[in-house]
Amino acid sequence: MKLAGNDILIQSLIEEGVEYIFGYPGGAALHIYDSIFKQKEMEHILVRHEQGATHAADGYARATGKPGVVLVTSGPGATNAITGIATAFMDSIPMIVISGQVAKHLIGTDAFQETDMIGISRPIVKHSFTVDSAENIPEIVKQAFHIATSGRPGPVVIDVPKDTTAPDKLFEFKYPNDVNIRSYKPPIDPDPRQIERAVDAIIESNKPVIYAGGGAINSNASEELIRLNEILDFPVTNTLMGLGVYPATHKRFLGMLGMHGTYQANMSMHNADLIIAIGARFDDRITNTPKLFAPKAKIIHLDVDYSSVSKIIEANIAVFGQVKNALLEMIKLLEVKKELIDPKKILPWKEQISDWKSQHGLNHEMHLCETDDKPIMPQAVVQHLYNITNGKAFITSDVGQHQMFAAQYYHFDEPRKWINSGGLGTMGFGLPAAMGAKLAYPNDEVICITGEGSIQMCIQELSTCTQYNLPIKIININNEALGMVKQWQDMNYGGRHSASTYQSSLPNFVELAESYGHVGIKIEKNSELKSGLEKALSMKDRLVFVDVYVDPNEHVYPMLVAPNGSLKDMWLDKETKT
Amino acid sequence: MIQRKLSIILENKPGALVRVVGLFHQRGYNIESLHVDPVEDLKEYKFVEDKLNIKLKEGEVSHLIIATTVNDNLLRQILRQINKLIDVLIAEEVK
Numbered sequence: 001m002k003l004a005g006n007d008i009l010i011q012s013l014i015e016e017g018v019e020y021i022f023g024y025p026g027g028a029a030l031h032i033y034d035s036i037f038k039q040k041e042m043e044h045i046l047v048r049h050e051q052g053a054t055h056a057a058d059g060y061a062r063a064t065g066k067p068g069v070v071l072v073t074s075g076p077g078a079t080n081a082i083t084g085i086a087t088a089f090m091d092s093i094p095m096i097v098i099s100g101q102v103a104k105h106l107i108g109t110d111a112f113q114e115t116d117m118i119g120i121s122r123p124i125v126k127h128s129f130t131v132d133s134a135e136n137i138p139e140i141v142k143q144a145f146h147i148a149t150s151g152r153p154g155p156v157v158i159d160v161p162k163d164t165t166a167p168d169k170l171f172e173f174k175y176p177n178d179v180n181i182r183s184y185k186p187p188i189d190p191d192p193r194q195i196e197r198a199v200d201a202i203i204e205s206n207k208p209v210i211y212a213g214g215g216a217i218n219s220n221a222s223e224e225l226i227r228l229n230e231i232l233d234f235p236v237t238n239t240l241m242g243l244g245v246y247p248a249t250h251k252r253f254l255g256m257l258g259m260h261g262t263y264q265a266n267m268s269m270h271n272a273d274l275i276i277a278i279g280a281r282f283d284d285r286i287t288n289t290p291k292l293f294a295p296k297a298k299i300i301h302l303d304v305d306y307s308s309v310s311k312i313i314e315a316n317i318a319v320f321g322q323v324k325n326a327l328l329e330m331i332k333l334l335e336v337k338k339e340l341i342d343p344k345k346i347l348p349w350k351e352q353i354s355d356w357k358s359q360h361g362l363n364h365e366m367h368l369c370e371t372d373d374k375p376i377m378p379q380a381v382v383q384h385l386y387n388i389t390n391g392k393a394f395i396t397s398d399v400g401q402h403q404m405f406a407a408q409y410y411h412f413d414e415p416r417k418w419i420n421s422g423g424l425g426t427m428g429f430g431l432p433a434a435m436g437a438k439l440a441y442p443n444d445e446v447i448c449i450t451g452e453g454s455i456q457m458c459i460q461e462l463s464t465c466t467q468y469n470l471p472i473k474i475i476n477i478n479n480e481a482l483g484m485v486k487q488w489q490d491m492n493y494g495g496r497h498s499a500s501t502y503q504s505s506l507p508n509f510v511e512l513a514e515s516y517g518h519v520g521i522k523i524e525k526n527s528e529l530k531s532g533l534e535k536a537l538s539m540k541d542r543l544v545f546v547d548v549y550v551d552p553n554e555h556v557y558p559m560l561v562a563p564n565g566s567l568k569d570m571w572l573d574k575e576t577k578t
Numbered sequence: 579m580i581q582r583k584l585s586i587i588l589e590n591k592p593g594a595l596v597r598v599v600g601l602f603h604q605r606g607y608n609i610e611s612l613h614v615d616p617v618e619d620l621k622e623y624k625f626v627e628d629k630l631n632i633k634l635k636e637g638e639v640s641h642l643i644i645a646t647t648v649n650d651n652l653l654r655q656i657l658r659q660i661n662k663l664i665d666v667l668i669a670e671e672v673k
Contacts, residue, residue: 118593123604127664130593147664182632183589183667307658310651 003173005134006031006165007038009098012141014041015175018069020060020439021045022053026073027113028100031165036071045439045468048460050077052432054084055458058093059433062419063394064440065220067094067148074100074162075113079120083426086124088155090423091241092218094148095155096141097121101130103163117159126154131164138175146179151186152305153218186304190321195329197317198276198300202330203340205274205298207349208234211257211286214241214422215279215303216323221245222415224327225278231334233343235353237265239280241422244412249391254353255362258286259560260404263360263570263578266558268353270567272297279303279323282312283423292566302326360558360572362408372525375551378402378477380526382409384533385447385475393445394419394437398430398454401483404556406449428457434472435465445473445537452478452506452547462516465543473536474545476509479552487555491571513545523548579647581610583672586642586660587626590616594665598642601659607652611645626668639667 003011009032013021022045025033036044047053050072057068068088072081078099088095102111118128127147129140144156202208210232216225222245229236229252236246237257246253255262257269269275275297280286287293290312301308301315302323309318319326334341367383382405385393395410396419397403403420412418419437421429434448448455455476465472482500489497510520519542523532529548536544561569561577570578588594595614602609616637617623623641627634648656653671660669 119596122597122600128593181664182630184664305662307655307662311655 001173002170004165004167004170005137006035006167008134008137008171008173009141009160009165010035010039011173012138012175013069014039016141016145017066018042021069021071022047022056022060022436023071024050024053024073024077026077026100028074028102028162029071029077031162031167032071032098032100032160034167044071045435045464047432047464049458050080051083051428052458052461052464054081054095054097055087055426055429055432056436056461057095058084058088058429059396059419059436060440061088061093061095061436062433063416063437065416067096067145068436070095070097072097072099073113074102074117075115077113078115078117082120082124085121085155085157087421087424087426087429089124089126091214091421092153093155094153096144096148097155097157099157099159101159101161104132104161105163107161117157121157124155125157128157128159130159131161134164134169135171137164138173142176142179143181146181147184152215152308187306187321188325190302190319190326190329192329194317194319195326195333198319199330199333199337201274201298201300201317202232202276202334203337206345207272208232208274208276208346209268209272210234210236210246210276210278211239211269211280212236212242212245212278213239213280215281216242216245217279217415219279219304219323220415221279221324221327224324224331228327228331228334231331231338232341234276234346235268235350237261237269239283239286239422240407240420242280243407243418244415247413248411249413254357256407257567260408260556260558262357262362262408263558263572264353264356266560266567266570267356269294269297271352274298274300277301277303277315278327281308284312287312288560288562288565288567288569294567364409367530370526372527374526376523376526376529376548378405378479378550378554379409380529381475381477381533381548381550382406382449384530385449386410388534388537389445389447393417393447394434394441396420396430396433396437396446396448398448398450398457399425399427400451400454401479401487401554401556402449402451402454402477405477427454430454431458431461431474434474435461435468435470438470438472439468447473447475449475449477451483452476452480452509453482459512462513462518462543462545466517471539471541471543474543475533476545476547478509478547478549479554480506480549481552484556490555509545509547513543518543518545520544521546579649581645581647582653584644584646584657584660584669585672586644586669587617587623587639587667588642588663589665589667590638590640591665595640595642597663597665598644598660601663602644602646605656605659607646607648607656609644609646612642614640614642616640630667643672
């Protein structure tokens, strides 16, 4: 079959099974857009800003595990996509970003809307390609999808000079069946000797903790992790990125760990004699001061990425490969060595952890307050949402206090239901990410828990939701300030709120939502909270924007003491430190 | 800390070198010297073919030598980061 470059590109995406492409047209991408117009297999979602396109593709990828696909034009189209690419890169999310480029003969001439996209995106992509000829497009697309989705996933940019997609030159189109990149062979199966060492260390341990992160979700290893712990019955904590990979309502679940982790999770990590890290990277929000991190613990680290192991915290036993495969091998060996496991040995440790939990665990009953003389607590909003949705909704979030409250109080029992920008911490992520998740799962409840600061960073996407009829629910936890910034200013800068308040400049969010054709609900009293949220969630076919005014003085706790603190050093409330 | 030499075999194609060089700055490492040549005489590079089970052609890959001053842990981290780059075939320390 003979096709022009633009059709070759689109047919290649169709061959990869792409359902949705999130984008925004412009000069250098117009040939490609013409090909999109001519086909029916995939739907293009026209966003209102390219950042929205990348986050929507990202939300789709996190919810489904399939790569999100983005199409933008050259110059400002490409640079606007950068924040979303960096967001996906930091959280290891598979994404394909196709950027238009000026024609080859114009490259380097400062042509209209020319920018060096490959150069600008280089530090925040897993890999990138420049199309040199239409003939090479199928091979490049095949390689790009392979790289984005295998090993440690990540975003891949394909920069497409306009002349390579010209409709008047035809080439033979044949999509390759396999892909082989000689210099790229990510590990899959673990070394059996390391599995044996890991299992021996597990059997010897008295104070073990399983610490699972986003890598376990990327490897689709939730089921294997649950099976492993049916044998071990060890305490489990998840990172912000790992929430849902182990059921939050399981009795062995400690909650999230780290900066705003639970008291019992942080204390368990600090006092452990064995930490089993599964697809987690010892990020600085987890370790606090690395030198003071878990002083007595032996570390087993399972990861697909060699460079993540012993980067911050030296691993005693490194297991390279797909986390799923490593867990399966560990399960097999543990079943053989079953009689060597002494469940009684770790009973005192479990009692200790249960004491920690009863001493300073989170208060999950803040939603019971219905008196109107007290302000609405942001935690109560999340608790109500959890109850109303039976914990089954997809929750996206933005960045700040509301994100931490969502992570702490919505109990995720399944992976891929919690969608947030953990690594980069990108405000503006929540709404477009919810669009991507809703397109992937139109029959599921998709809720964006946001704040009045974050939502305004991509609020233009309310218009996209109107165009494509995406009935997501937006819960705006409105404390009339950049809450997390203000919290830090309260704690470390003598309460000087530098540039963290808006001086009465906030819009009327209800009217704003209505002007886009959506429903707006304002909630200001505890007595209205439950019924208001129920009403919003009962409108299945409408986007509802719920603007909830909460206590502006509330802080997120626990909070690690930094700098120079360890995981046992936490603020438990405004006055109490451990 | 002593100066180390890294020997890196990478694809000889546009953009490959800058990925390696960029990574040094991106991760906060310094480059003290750098030398790169396309590989013409394949005899000395049989170890690449053996390790990756591939056949090289003349001029298809480049040999890059970078000198940098780092401790053992950082050296291991740098090599892992470089080896992770898609266009890099092998990166190792010159002993």
